[in-house]
Amino acid sequence: MNRTIYCGLVDESYFGQEVCLKGWVQKRRDLGNLIFIDLRDREGIVQLVFSQEFGPEALEVADSLRSEYVIEVKGKVVPRDDDAINSKMKTGKVEVEIHDVKLLNKAKTPPFYIENGINVSDDLRLKYRYLDLRRPEMQKSLITRSKITQAIHRYLDENKFIDIETPYLTKSTPEGARDYLVPSRVYPGHFYALPQSPQLFKQLLMGAGFDRYYQVARCFRDEDLRGDRQPEFTQIDMETSFMTAEEIQDLTEGLLQRVMKETLGVEMTLPLPRMIWNEAMDRYGSDKPDIRFGMELTDMADAVKNVDFKVFKTILEKGGQVKAITVPNGAEKYSRKDIESKQEYIKRFGAMGLAWLKVTENGFSGPIAKFFKNDVENIKKAANASVGDLILFVADKRKVVADALGYLRTSIANELDMVDKTKFAFLWVVDWPLFEYSEDFHRYIAAHHPFTMPNEEDIDLLSTDPHKAHAQSYDIVLNGYELGGGSIRIHQREIQEKMFKALGFTKEKAEDQFGFFLDALDYGFPPHGGLAIGLDRFAMLLSGKDNIREVIAFPKNSKASEPLTDAPSTVAQKQLDELHLDTTEE
RNA sequence: GGUCCUAUGGUGUAGGGGUUUAUCACGCCUGCCUGUCACGCAGGAGAUCGCCGGUUCAAAUCCGGCUAGGACCGCCA
Numbered sequence: 001m002n003r004t005i006y007c008g009l010v011d012e013s014y015f016g017q018e019v020c021l022k023g024w025v026q027k028r029r030d031l032g033n034l035i036f037i038d039l040r041d042r043e044g045i046v047q048l049v050f051s052q053e054f055g056p057e058a059l060e061v062a063d064s065l066r067s068e069y070v071i072e073v074k075g076k077v078v079p080r081d082d083d084a085i086n087s088k089m090k091t092g093k094v095e096v097e098i099h100d101v102k103l104l105n106k107a108k109t110p111p112f113y114i115e116n117g118i119n120v121s122d123d124l125r126l127k128y129r130y131l132d133l134r135r136p137e138m139q140k141s142l143i144t145r146s147k148i149t150q151a152i153h154r155y156l157d158e159n160k161f162i163d164i165e166t167p168y169l170t171k172s173t174p175e176g177a178r179d180y181l182v183p184s185r186v187y188p189g190h191f192y193a194l195p196q197s198p199q200l201f202k203q204l205l206m207g208a209g210f211d212r213y214y215q216v217a218r219c220f221r222d223e224d225l226r227g228d229r230q231p232e233f234t235q236i237d238m239e240t241s242f243m244t245a246e247e248i249q250d251l252t253e254g255l256l257q258r259v260m261k262e263t264l265g266v267e268m269t270l271p272l273p274r275m276i277w278n279e280a281m282d283r284y285g286s287d288k289p290d291i292r293f294g295m296e297l298t299d300m301a302d303a304v305k306n307v308d309f310k311v312f313k314t315i316l317e318k319g320g321q322v323k324a325i326t327v328p329n330g331a332e333k334y335s336r337k338d339i340e341s342k343q344e345y346i347k348r349f350g351a352m353g354l355a356w357l358k359v360t361e362n363g364f365s366g367p368i369a370k371f372f373k374n375d376v377e378n379i380k381k382a383a384n385a386s387v388g389d390l391i392l393f394v395a396d397k398r399k400v401v402a403d404a405l406g407y408l409r410t411s412i413a414n415e416l417d418m419v420d421k422t423k424f425a426f427l428w429v430v431d432w433p434l435f436e437y438s439e440d441f442h443r444y445i446a447a448h449h450p451f452t453m454p455n456e457e458d459i460d461l462l463s464t465d466p467h468k469a470h471a472q473s474y475d476i477v478l479n480g481y482e483l484g485g486g487s488i489r490i491h492q493r494e495i496q497e498k499m500f501k502a503l504g505f506t507k508e509k510a511e512d513q514f515g516f517f518l519d520a521l522d523y524g525f526p527p528h529g530g531l532a533i534g535l536d537r538f539a540m541l542l543s544g545k546d547n548i549r550e551v552i553a554f555p556k557n558s559k560a561s562e563p564l565t566d567a568p569s570t571v572a573q574k575q576l577d578e579l580h581l582d583t584t585e586e
Numbered sequence: 587g588g589u590c591c592u593a594u595g596g597u598g599u600a601g602g603g604g605u606u607u608a609u610c611a612c613g614c615c616u617g618c619c620u621g622u623c624a625c626g627c628a629g630g631a632g633a634u635c636g637c638c639g640g641u642u643c644a645a646a647u648c649c650g651g652c653u654a655g656g657a658c659c660g661c662c663a
Contacts, residue, residue, distance in 0.1 A: 027623075027624095029621095029622045029623065029625055029626095030619085030622095030625090031619060031620055031621070031622060031625075031626085032618070032619040032620065033619080033620055034619090034620035034621065034622080035620095035622090036621080036622050036623065036625085038623075047622085047623070049621085049622095051620065052620090053620095066614095067613090067614095080621090081621080083621085084621060084622080084623090086622095086623055088623085089623080092623085109596070109613070109614060110596090110613095111596060111597070112596085112597060112598095113597080113612085113613080118597085118598095119597085119598060120597060120598075121592095121593095121655070121656080122655080122656075123654080123655055123656085124597085173663090175663055176662085176663035177661085177662055177663070178661085178662085196662095196663080197663095199663090221662060222662095223661055223662040224660085224661060224662075225662095226657095226658085226662085227657085229662065345658090348589080348658070348659050348660095349659080436663095440660095440661090445663065446663050447663075448663065449663045450663070451663095452663090503663095557655075557656090558655080558656065558657085559654090559655080559656095563655095
């Protein structure tokens with residue numbers, strides 16, 4: 001018999017009706033000659049009642065049912081007595097009197113409860129992922145993810161975007177992240193690479209005249225994992241021809257607005273705020289600031305430059321920064337010990353120490369307060385601090401100051417519950433530096449990627465002072481996460497060649513790696529630009545999770561392995577032979 | 587590549603050299619129970635304390651190594 005309806009959707013409109021339900025036994029409550037069973041499917045849970053009067057045989061079967069058994073039942077939907085209504089359940093006003101039950105499959109006792117908020121290791125959850133995914137919150141997260149992609153497909157289709165697939169087996173490029181390599185059987189010693197993103201292909205599609213392209217594209221990067229990073233992840237990849245950066249941003253805002261509306265019912269006001277990269281770094285110490293709370297960084301150089309405190313003086317003389325954040329009412333909340341543990345933490349960003357002052361009725365307190373006796377008002381004013389506040393100073397190179405104070409700002413805001421968790425704070429960060437210096441390679445590398453268009457007025461800097469150049473690039477930030485990013489691309493060979501040169505490529509190397517692309521630019525390539533949104537992070541944030549594993553059906557663990565299938569694994573010698581591969585022991 | 591943390595019945599935990607026959611809760615099994623929904627009641631089973639080695643009269647407990655997992659730095663154009 002066909003299923004009449006999902007368990008979670010049985011309501012008053014079914015009163016008196018005969019229904020057939022199929023699902024998993026959530027819980028059996030056996031009162032002897034009366035048995036209640038909660039039956040679960042993807043839409044929720046409904047209570048089944050078994051007793052002699054509804055079906056003696058069904059009652060007998062119900063006696064043998066256990067958690068996670070799969071059953072099919074037939075019965076009548078009835079209202080519950082007033083005193084039996086369960087207001088905690090969506091289906092709490094109804095129950096189904098069962099006269100017929102069929103056992104479809106038995107189940108072992110699962111290693112953890114199939115319910116929300118379980119407290120077990122991720123390792124165990126991943127090993128039994130098919131059970132983990134039965135849990136309502138996991139179903140909800142993956143359904144939210146599906147709603148997001150569906151809303152995106154609709155919006156981009158309505159806006160004349162064409163969905164085009166690009167290859168997964170492609171050419172390795174040394175720039176950027178480490179590639180996942182796939183050995184070629186046909187060409188000994190040759191390898192494909194899995195794409196880090198479809199970047200060049202989508203640009204070529206612009207060259208081909210498709211004008212608006214998009215793809216829900218899997219990307220692969222062989223780098224170490226984090227809570228918001230998996231070796232394979234999904235991007236909403238877009239590219240358009242003939243549009244300015246602002247036009248692309250507007251179009252993207254429309255997309256985000258649509259997604260927020262259709263998945264969470266949240267209305268979003270446009271346009272979104274835009275902040276230049278420099279300002280984000282200065283005010284928040286981050287290129288992806290969480291603007292749901294204040295506690296911004298303040299420059300303390302002027303206020304402390306005449307103070308006889310050697311640490312600050314030396315740093316300022318060497319051209320470094322002295323900046324601070326002021327923790328509202330932080331003097332009481334943070335003990336000396338708490339602050340010392342923060343100091344310990346920020347050492348990993350290269351900070352030498354963490355100076356602090358507590359603002360009291362009569363000046364400052366704290367180990368270094370004595371140095372600032374004569375500058376209390378100045379410093380309070382510069383830090384915008386009042387009695388009861390805690391001022392945290394970091395003095396160092398710009399990057400260290402930004403990293404350390406940026407971290408302190410967000411960690412303290414979370415500890416003091418200053419973050420409005422119901423908010424979705426989107427923000428564009430624009431005008432990024434084109435290059436950054438790599439300590440590893442001892443040269444400049446592309447901050448975004450080598451195809452990013454410099455600002456028009458900075459093009460000449462490519463040959464003279466590349467590090468001063470800024471880019472026509474933009475990141476979309478949500479609640480302190482980099483949600484996506486894009487740029488206007490270079491569409492003229494001459495500029496692209498200058499770019500490669502600035503990156504330290506020889507002509508031969510540029511030709512070898514990207515010759516096919518340079519050639520393409522010769523054949524009437526349109527101006528173009530685009531953007532990619534990290535779908536996993538987006539789904540994570542809209543599901544209120546703090547790890548993208550929660551919105552990926554079968555993710556890798558933090559060591560890049562998959563406990564369920566036990567990948568990666570060794571392979572047969574024959575396979576290696578076919579691929580002309582030899583392996584060495586560690 | 588580096589730093590830090592964790593490992594005890596199915597699950598989550600207590601115990602930090604000998605009062606241990608290893609604590610508690612949930613789960614599981616058996617029986618009883620017609621209005622439960624954290625059902626209740628009575629009883630029961632279930633652990634070579636991650637692995638290897640060392641210290642010691644004695645190690646779940648202390649030390650070292652290994653393995654597995656987690657967080658972070660580097661890395662992630």
